[in-house]
Amino acid sequence: MRQIYKISGIDCANCANKLESMIQKVDGVSYAQIDFIAERLVIEVIDDALSKVKEICSNFEDGVSLRRIK
Amino acid sequence: MKLNKKFDLTRIIISALLTIALVFIEIFYGETKLGNTTIKLVIILPITLVLYILVSFDLYVKSAKNLAKRDFFNEITLTLVASIAALAVGEFVEGLAVTVFFQIGEKFENYAVNKSRDSIKAIIDLRPDTVTLYNNKIERIVDPFDVQINDLFIVKSGERVALDGVIIEGSSSLDTSSMTGESTPRKCQTGDEIISGVINLGSPLVIKATKEFYNSTMSQMLELVESASSNKAQTEKFITKFARIYTPIVIALAFLVATVVPLIIDYTNPAIWSRYIQAAASMLVISCPCAIVLSIPMAYFVSLGVASKNNILVKGGNYLDNFRKINTVVMDKTGTITKGNFEVSSINPTNDFTSDELLLLVKNAEYYSSHPIALAILKDRQEIDESNLKDYEEISGKGIKTLYKGKTLLVGNSKLMDDFEIAFSKVDTPFTIVYCAYDGKYAGSITIKDEIKETSLQAINNFYKNGVKSTYMLTGDNESIANVIAKEANISSYESNLLPLQKVDALKEIMKSSKNNVCYVGDGINDAACLTTANIGVSMGLAGSDLTIESSDAVIMNDDLNGINKTIKISKSNYTTVMVNLIFAISVKVIVMILNLIPTLPIDSYIMWLAIFADVGVTIICVLNSLRLMTRKY
Numbered sequence: 254m255r256q257i258y259k260i261s262g263i264d265c266a267n268c269a270n271k272l273e274s275m276i277q278k279v280d281g282v283s284y285a286q287i288d289f290i291a292e293r294l295v296i297e298v299i300d301d302a303l304s305k306v307k308e309i310c311s312n313f314e315d316g317v318s319l320r321r322i323k
Numbered sequence: 324m325k326l327n328k329k330f331d332l333t334r335i336i337i338s339a340l341l342t343i344a345l346v347f348i349e350i351f352y353g354e355t356k357l358g359n360t361t362i363k364l365v366i367i368l369p370i371t372l373v374l375y376i377l378v379s380f381d382l383y384v385k386s387a388k389n390l391a392k393r394d395f396f397n398e399i400t401l402t403l404v405a406s407i408a409a410l411a412v413g414e415f416v417e418g419l420a421v422t423v424f425f426q427i428g429e430k431f432e433n434y435a436v437n438k439s440r441d442s443i444k445a446i447i448d449l450r451p452d453t454v455t456l457y458n459n460k461i462e463r464i465v466d467p468f469d470v471q472i473n474d475l476f477i478v479k480s481g482e483r484v485a486l487d488g489v490i491i492e493g494s495s496s497l498d499t500s501s502m503t504g505e506s507t508p509r510k511c512q513t514g515d516e517i518i519s520g521v522i523n524l525g526s527p528l529v530i531k532a533t534k535e536f537y538n539s540t541m542s543q544m545l546e547l548v549e550s551a552s553s554n555k556a557q558t559e560k561f562i563t564k565f566a567r568i569y570t571p572i573v574i575a576l577a578f579l580v581a582t583v584v585p586l587i588i589d590y591t592n593p594a595i596w597s598r599y600i601q602a603a604a605s606m607l608v609i610s611c612p613c614a615i616v617l618s619i620p621m622a623y624f625v626s627l628g629v630a631s632k633n634n635i636l637v638k639g640g641n642y643l644d645n646f647r648k649i650n651t652v653v654m655d656k657t658g659t660i661t662k663g664n665f666e667v668s669s670i671n672p673t674n675d676f677t678s679d680e681l682l683l684l685v686k687n688a689e690y691y692s693s694h695p696i697a698l699a700i701l702k703d704r705q706e707i708d709e710s711n712l713k714d715y716e717e718i719s720g721k722g723i724k725t726l727y728k729g730k731t732l733l734v735g736n737s738k739l740m741d742d743f744e745i746a747f748s749k750v751d752t753p754f755t756i757v758y759c760a761y762d763g764k765y766a767g768s769i770t771i772k773d774e775i776k777e778t779s780l781q782a783i784n785n786f787y788k789n790g791v792k793s794t795y796m797l798t799g800d801n802e803s804i805a806n807v808i809a810k811e812a813n814i815s816s817y818e819s820n821l822l823p824l825q826k827v828d829a830l831k832e833i834m835k836s837s838k839n840n841v842c843y844v845g846d847g848i849n850d851a852a853c854l855t856t857a858n859i860g861v862s863m864g865l866a867g868s869d870l871t872i873e874s875s876d877a878v879i880m881n882d883d884l885n886g887i888n889k890t891i892k893i894s895k896s897n898y899t900t901v902m903v904n905l906i907f908a909i910s911v912k913v914i915v916m917i918l919n920l921i922p923t924l925p926i927d928s929y930i931m932w933l934a935i936f937a938d939v940g941v942t943i944i945c946v947l948n949s950l951r952l953m954t955r956k957y
Contacts, residue, residue, distance in 0.1 A: 257550070265432060266617040267398065270563055288553050289617075290436060290624040295553050312392075 260287060260294040262316035272313050279305050294319065335426050338378045342423050345371060345416045363415075371415040379403065379422040396570055398425075398611035408581075408604035409931055412597040417931035421608055428939035432617060435946045439621055442953060443628035450541060451485045457529055467536040474532050478523045487539040488530040490515050495525030502540065502880060520544070544880075547636050547872070551627045554639020555620075558901055562619050566612040573610035573916075577603040580920065602919040605934035609915055613938070614908040618945035619901050625952045626897040633889050633957055634880040642876040645859050646894035651837040652783075652791050652887065653830055655853070656798035656805065658846030659863055659884070660783075660812050661773040665699035668754070668774060672767035681767045685759050688723045688734035691715050696755060696771055718742075722757075730762040740765070753803030772804075779812050782884035789891045795833055797826045797853075823849045827856055834858065844879075844887065861887065889957040900952055904945040911937050 263269045269289035276285040276294075281302025286295045298306060310317050345367055352362045386400045394400075402425045409418035456463045457475045467485045470476060475491060478484050494512035502520040511517060517530055520541035536542055555563075581603035585596045623640040630637045637643045657663050672681040683706065689697035690707050713726040721742065722735010733743055740747045740758050747765040750756050754772040758765070783794060796817040798805050805819035818829050830853050834841045843850075843857030846864060854860030854874045862875040864882045872878055879886035915937040919930060 265398070265429070265613060266620065267566060267611065267613055270566060270616060271394070271397075274567075286553055286555075288620070290440065290620055291553070292440070293550070293553060295550070 254300070255284075255295070255297045257322050258294040258296070259292055259320045259322050260310065260317065261292050261320075262314065262318055263287075263289060263292075264314055266290075268314065272310065272317075275309055275313070276306055279309065282306065293322075332430070334377050335423070335430060338374045338419075338423050339427060341370070341374055342416065342420050345419070349416050368415055371419045375406070375410075375419045375422065378419070378426060379406070382422060382425070396574060396610075398613065401574070401607045401610055405604040405607040405931075405934070408600050408607075412600055414601065414931060420935060421604075421931060424935045424939045425608075428613070428942055431939075431943055432613070432946065435950060436617070436621070439625055439950060439953070443624065450545065451483050454485045455479070470532055470536060472532055472535060475529055476532065477527055477529055479527045480523055480525060483522050484517055484519050484530065485539070485541070486530075486532045486536055487519050487534040488517055488532045490517055490528050491531050492529035493526055495523055495528055498522040498524050502544075543872075544636060547638060547878070548627065548631050551637060551639045554641050556623060556640035556644045558644070558905075559620055559623060559640055562612070562615050562905070566616050569612050570610050573606055576916070577606035577610070580606060584920075601930050605919055605930045606916060608931070608934035609912045609937045611938060614942040614945045615905060617942065618904045618908075618949045621946060622897055622900045622904070622949040622952060625949060626893050629953060629955070629957070630877075630890055630893050633886070633893075634883075635886045635890050636878040636880065637890060638876050642859060643890070643894050643897060645840075645876070646842070646887075646890045647790075647898055648840045649842045649859065649887075649891060650790065650792045650840045651795070651833060651842070652786055653795040653797060653833055653841055653843045653853075653857065654814070654884075655826075655843075655845035655850050656796050656800060656808060657773060659844055660779045660796060660808060660814070661775050663773065663846065665696060665755070665771050666774050667700060667769055668772045669770040670767070671750070671769070673748075674764055674766065676761075676766045681759060681769070684727065684732060684761055684766055685734050685757060685769055687712060687727050688725055688732050688759070692717065692723060696757065699771055700757070700769070727761070732762075733760040734758070753801065753807055775808060775812050776882070776884070778883045778885055782888060783813050785885065785888045789888055793837070795829075797821055797829055799823075799826075799849075823852065826850060827852045830856055842887065844884065892957050896955060897952060900948055904948055908941050908945055911941050 263272065266289045269287045273285055273287040276282055276287075276296065279298075279302050281299040282296060284295070284297035285306075287293070288295075294310075296306065307319060310319055349363060349367055355362045357365050382399050382403055386397075386403055389395075389397050389400055402421060406418045406421040409415075409421060451467060453464050454467045454470050455477045456465050456470065457477045462477065470486055476486070476488075480495075490511060490513050492513060494510070496508040496510050497517070499509050499518075499521045502518060508524055509521075511528070516533075517528070518541075519539040534540075581600050585592075585599045588599075589595050623643065626643060627637055627640065630643070637646075654660055667682075670678045670682055672678050676684075682700075685700055687707060689700050690709070690712060711728050713729075715723070715725045717723055718735065718739060720738070722733065722739040724739075725732050733739055733745065734757060736756070737747075737749055737758060740760060743760065743763075745758075745760040745763070745765050747758055747760070747768075750768055750770070752770060754770050757769045757771060759768065760766055786794060793816065794814045796805065796809050796812075796814045798808075798817065798819050799821055800819060802819045805817045808814075809817040821829060830841070830843060834857070839858050841857050842859040842861060843853050844861045844863065845853055846862065851874045854862060854876075859877065860875040861877045861879060862872060863879050863884075877890065915933045918933060
C-alpha cells in the first residue's frame with residue numbers, strides 16, 4: 254500500500270538519505286523515498302512493517318515526527 | 324537534543340566573535356613570553372577550552388547517540404574527531420573553529436531550507452484554511468476537509484473557493500488567474516460550475532460542493548506539485564549514490580594519511596606526525612558531502628516551484644531535466660495551436676449592406692439554432708428583438724429560412740443560395756462560409772474559423788530560439804485547413820486527416836528521427852496515447868480530464884504554448900546551477916585534499932581553515948547559488 258507522510262525534524266539532507274536507506278532495508282518495505290526539502294516520505298509497505306518504520310523514524314533523531322497525509 | 328533557540332543562537336554568535344578575536348591574538352601574541360610560559364598556553368588555551376565546551380557539548384551528546392546506534396561516519400562525529408585531532412596537536416583555536424563553523428553552517432542550512440520551503444509554499448499553497456458552510460441557511464465555519472459532497476458553502480468577496488462545485492445562488496465575477504492564467508475576470512451566475520482556487524471578486528456566492536476537498540481541482544494540483552520533487556532526476560540519484568561512497572573513501576584516505584604517510588616519511592619526527600594528523604583531521608571535515616546533498620535537490624525543488632508560479636506544473640525533476648534536451652515539438656491543432664472554438668473571422672458584405680447590417684441579419688437567422696456555428700455567431704445575444712422574427716425553418720444540410728421584419732431571410736451554405744436562385748459569388752476557402760440573402764438580394768458572406776491563439780505564433784517562433792529544430796502539427800482536420808494553420812503559426816511540417824491511433828504512429832516516426840527528444844503538446848482530448856508515447860507529454864489546460872493529467876509529464880495551466888519556452892529556460896538554468904554546484908563543490912574538496920598532502924607547502928596552520936571553507940563555505944555558496952533560481956524571471 255502506498256502511503257505519503259509528512260516527515261519533519263530531520264537535521265540535514267545527508268541524514269535524510271541515511272534514514273531513507275534504513276527504511277528501505279526494513280522487511281516489508283518495497284519502496285521508500287524521503288524528500289528532505291519537501292519533508293515528504295513516500296513509502297510502499299505492508300501493514301505489519303509499518304510500526305517498525307515508525308520506530309526507526311522516531312529513534313533516528315530527536316524530534317523526528319511522521320504525519321500521514323495520504 | 325533541542326536547545327532553546329535564543330540560547331543556541333547567542334552562544335554561537337558569541338563563540339564565533341571570540342574565536343575570530345582569538346585567531347588574531349594567536350597570530351600577534353601567541354608566542355609572547357609570560358613568565359615561564361607563553362600567552363598561548365596561559366590565555367588562549369583556557370578560553371578556547373571553555374568556548375569549545377560551550378559550543379560543542381550538544382554535538383557530543385548527539386554523537387554519543389549516533390555511536391550507540393553504530394553510526395560512526397556521520398558528520399557530527401567526524402567534525403568532533405577532527406576538532407580533537409587539532410586540539411591534540413596544539414592547534415587550539417583551529418580545533419575550536421572547526422566546531423564553531425560547523426554550527427554556523429548547520430544554522431545557515433536550516434535557515435536556507437526553511438526559507439525555500441516557505442517561499443515555495445507561498446507560491447503554491449493557495450488552499451483556504453476554513454470554509455463557511457451554509458446548510459439550512461446557517462453560517463458555520465469548518466475545516467475544508469469536513470465539507471461533504473452536496474454541502475452548501477458561501478464564498479464572500481475576496482475569498483478563495485476551496486472546493487469544486489456548482490453555483491446555487493448569486494452571480495459575480497471571478498479571478499481565475501491562479502488556476503488558468505487568464506487575467507481578465509470571468510463572469511459567473513447561478514447554475515455555472517466553479518473550480519476551486521478561483522477568487523470571488525464580487526457579491527457572495529452560495530456553492531454546492533460536487534467534490535470533496537482533497538479531490539477538488541486545487542488540491543489535486545497541489546498534490547501534483549508536492550509529489551513532483553519525489554520524482555528524482557538522474558543527477559539527484561547520482562548524488563545520493565555519490566554521497567554513500569564519498570564519505571567512506573575520504574575517511575579511509577584520512578586514516579592512511581594519519582598513519583602510513585608519517586611512517587614512510589619519518590616516524591621519529593613528532594612534527595611530521597602533527598602535520599599529517601592535522602591533514603587527516605582536515606580531510607574528515609571535508610568528508611561531509613553536505614554542499615552537494617543539500618544544494619542540488621534544493622535547486623530542483625526551487626525550479627519546480629518557479630515553474631508552477633509560471634502556471635506550469637512539471638511532475639518531477641526527471642521530467643524537468645528532459646525539457647532542456649527537446650529538439651522537436653509535436654503539437655495537436657485544435658485547442659493547442661488554435662483556440663478550439665469557432666469564431667467569426669471575417670465579414671464580407673456586398674450590395675450596399677454594411678458589416679453591421681450583415682452580421683445582424685445572420686444573427687437573427689441563427690437565433691433559434693443550436694448549431695456550433697450559430698453559437699459562434701451569437702456570442703452576444705442582446706441586440707436581437709424576437710418580435711421581428713417569424714416562420715423559422717431549418718433546412719437540413721443547407722441552412723435557415725425565416726421571415727425578418729416581414730421579408731425572407733436566408734442564411735446557409737452555397738446550396739441554400741442555389742436553391743433560392745440567389746445571385747452570389749462563391750468564396751473559395753478551406754474554412755466554413757455562411758452566405759446570407761435578404762429579400763431576394765445577396766447580402767454577403769461570413770467566414771468562420773477556429774483561429775490560432777494570439778500567443779501561438781510568438782511561442783512557436785521562440786521554440787526555434789530555444790533549441791527546437793523542428794515543429795510538427797498532427798491533426799484530424801483536412802489538408803487545406805492544416806496547411807493554412809501551419810503557415811500562420813510558422814510550423815515546419817504537418818500531417819492531416821489523422822485518426823487518433825494514426826497520430827500515435829506518426830509521433831513514433833518523428834521520435835525515431837529526432838533521437839527521442841520529442842515533446843508532444845496536446846489539449847488532452849483524444850490524445851492521451853500521444854502524451855504517454857512522447858518523451859515529454861505536455862497537456863494544455865487544467866480543464867483537461869484526470870486521465871490527461873495522469874498521462875502527461877507537465878501541465879500548462881494557462882493554455883499558452885509559451886509555457887514550453889519558459890519550462891525549457893527553467894530546465895536549462897536549473898541544469899547549469901546543478902552542474903556549477905557539483906563541479907565547484909567537488910573540485911574545491913579535491914584541491915584542499917591535494918594541498919593537504921603536499922609536504923613542502925607551508926600551509927600547516929592553514930590546513931584547518933581551508934577545510935572549514937571547503938565544508939561550510941562551499942555549502943553556503945552552493946545553497947545560495949540554488950536559491951538564486953528563485954529570483955529569476957521567465
